[in-house]
Amino acid sequence: MKRGDFVWIERDGQRERAMVTLASENGNSLMVMFDAMFHGYVGMMPLLREGGVYRDLFEGKTLKVEKIEE
DSSP: TTTTEEEEETTTTTTEEHHHHOOTTTSSSEEEEEEEEEEEOOOOOEEETTEEEEEEEETTEEEEEEEOOO
């Protein structure tokens, strides 16, 4: 994933559309921005991929990140 991509982020049955605003070259770290409150995050969430799974940076909880093909 790269900057400007739109993605679905999903955790515990809650799903939100987001945009990647920052991304490392290897895609292991992302900052996503959204227009909502999502599991305590308001407007944006930092993510880190470990072992092929994305986790939010503060709580370390896993979530699914799926690119939206337009």
